[in-house]
Amino acid sequence: MTGKILAERYEVQRQLGKQTGRQTLLAHDLQTQKLVVIKQLFLGSDFEWQDLKLFEREAETLKALAHAAIPRYLDYLEIDEPDSKGFALVQTYVEGKTLEEHLRSGRTFSESDVKQLAKSLLEILHYLQKQNPPVIHRDLKPSNILLHSSSGHSVGQVYLVDFGSVQNQVAKCGGTITVVGTYGYMAPEQFGGRSVPASDLYGLGATLIYLVTGLHPSELSQQDLTIQFADRVKQLNPHLIDWLERMTEPSLSKRLSSAGEAWRALKNPRPIDKTPIPLQPQGSDIKLTKTSEFIEIVIPPQGLSFNLMALISAALPVNALYFRLLFSIYPWQFDHLPIHYFGVIILFILVTLSSPLVVIFLFALFRKVRLRIDRQQISCTNHLLGLRWNHSHSAPRQEISYLEIEEIDYNVSQVIIQAGNQKYRLGVKQGLSESEIEWLATELSQWLGFKFKIT
Structure with a gap:
């Protein structure tokens, strides 16, 4: 290949x-006497139209760009040779080493760098x-800088070089999903075939994280x-760490x-909240799930706590009165029943299950509460023995206006999320401790992006 002349000029x-179906060459332009880079795409057995x-x-993007830090478009060729057919893009040659090469050679980069x-x-x-329209590089990484x-x-x-994955905002790929980029530097939305200008910011942030940590x-x-x-x-300035975290935020x-x-x-860093994030309290069985798309809190049955046993004791007289009243209204005579024996048993079970004391037991031993906030809505549901009902009506996510910890009594509080006309409460009624309430309020505050207040 060395010494070969392409298009009677290069x-x-x-x-x-070199990659499958393509290669990149350094060539000498016989007309301008300058070095150029030639990227070739071959029409082989593994050729795909999406590659072309x-x-x-x-080629079209580079032709429209004119920036000193971006290779300039020079020529576009069709390759029609006995042993190879395809296309070639000619662009200006940039002398230098990639960031990847610098890192592999052992170079370190200071905060100033x-x-x-x-x-x-x-x-x-x-x-x-x-x-x-805006141009999105989609593959910003150390080997392309x-x-x-x-x-x-x-x-x-x-x-910034290698615009082989470039996209503009109107160059969508029809009904197909095209995933391009490099794992580790691709923003989460790119895995779904979506790219926006902020996708390149993620790649830049991930690249700089590689520089400061030395790890991919x-x-x-x-x-x-x-x-x-x-x-x-x-050792880095906390403001730079915060900025890198904002650059690589999944959401x-x-x-x-x-x-x-x-x-x-970067020039005007935001104030950093140094309030430590509380960990989940030891012994807590609450299940918290957070992703970039949703946060979900599942509170398990609270069990028979001391407070609940006190409530049950108080409910015993009420329960006895309930049965006495029920049997006085329906003075059944079991020796002359007009209905089937098994019907009596079912009726007795239903009556028993409807008693206040049994309801308290069932809720304590089997009811779960699930609070979920995603990009569309907030909802809170109760789950009991396969049954499910809303704790409060669902509300649009954008209607969430504030988050607070409300003190009900001395050492008794609850988390309140206000969304439109709805209030979603998590607290003592769900068997939460004070430390669990503070932990959940902090996690919700971080995910929602605004601070909670204490009232």
Whole structure:
């Protein structure tokens, strides 16, 4: 391949990369006497039309862009040779090493380096997002970022390359789902074939997390799709850690939405709430599930607690009065029953189950309460022996206006979520302790994105 001349103009110097059905070459332009990069796509047995669609989109996108930190479109060729057929995209050559190569060679990046990189890349993304329609790179990662003239005091000139996964806001893939990107740097929405400008912010945030931790994002643990890295970079400014967390927030509604917003947030960090997050109280059986799409709290049956036993004791006279009243209204004579014997047994069971004392027992031993908030609504339901009914009517998620801990009495409180005209309460009626109430209020506050108040 070395020395081969393509289109009677480009003399191949060496191969830069190769994948199935495609390769990237470094070539010498015999007309301009400059080095160029040639990306080739071959029409082989493994060829897919979607590959050609992305290849042509890359060419069209580069042709429309004019930015010093992005390779410039030069030429588009059809390859029609006896041993190969396909297409080739010619673009300017950028000299330098990728971030991936720097990391593999053992280079470390200081906090100042990270901020310089963030500033340069956000400026590039800002340019792309200002296009009409906005351009989304969709594969922002260390191997697609080049550094030129890098020194110990400066990261040098930063370039964003490889627009092979590019998409604009109107270039959707019809009824099909096209998942492109690299695992670890792909925002969660990209796994569903959806990409927005904030998807590139996620890739940038994950890239910078790689720089400060030295670990690929997939090597770091996750909690509810959130990359857990803060414990590994305690030497970093807390405001930078907070900013990186906002860049890689799994939920689009919580992630920084544009390059301009991300740059403003980096220059003017928000106040950090240093209130520690309480852990689930020891011995608590509450099941809490949080993802980027929903939060769900399942409170198990409270069992026969001391307070409940006191309530049962108080209910005994009421229960006795209930049976006495019932049998006085229906003075059944069991030796002259007009109905079948088994019907009597069923009737007796129904009467027994309807007594206040039995209802209290059933609720204490078998009732579960499930509170769920997702992107559409908030709901609270009771579950008892296969039966299910609403604790309160469901309400739209956007109607949630505030969250509070209400003190009912000394050392007795409850969590209240106000949504429109509905109030959702979790507290002593569900057998919650004070520590469980504080823990749930904090978790709900974090997921909803606003603080709770104490009244």
